[in-house]
Amino acid sequence: MNCWHCERPAHGVCVFCGRAVCKEHARELPHIVALYQNQKGEPKAIVTARALFCGLCEPRGDPVEMPELT
Numbered sequence: 001m002n003c004w005h006c007e008r009p010a011h012g013v014c015v016f017c018g019r020a021v022c023k024e025h026a027r028e029l030p031h032i033v034a035l036y037q038n039q040k041g042e043p044k045a046i047v048t049a050r051a052l053f054c055g056l057c058e059p060r061g062d063p064v065e066m067p068e069l070t
């Protein structure tokens, strides 16, 4: 697979959208890996601080409503 931006061989894949990117064009963003509730019932998130991001797909911080699916 080649980099989405420059067509050279890619080093990884964006965790948000699956585009392949090379080291030169890769960006880093926090990524929520999992959500769970602790023993007190408080919501907790496991977050990786430097997940691979393609720089294009603009992941949103909040869940997006999708009324077209209902």
Ligand SMILES: [Zn+2]
Pocket: 003, 004, 005, 006, 007, 008, 021, 022, 023, 024, 025
């Ligand atoms: Zn590239």
Ligand SMILES: [Zn+2]
Pocket: 014, 015, 016, 017, 018, 019, 053, 054, 055, 056, 057, 058
């Ligand atoms: Zn992406």
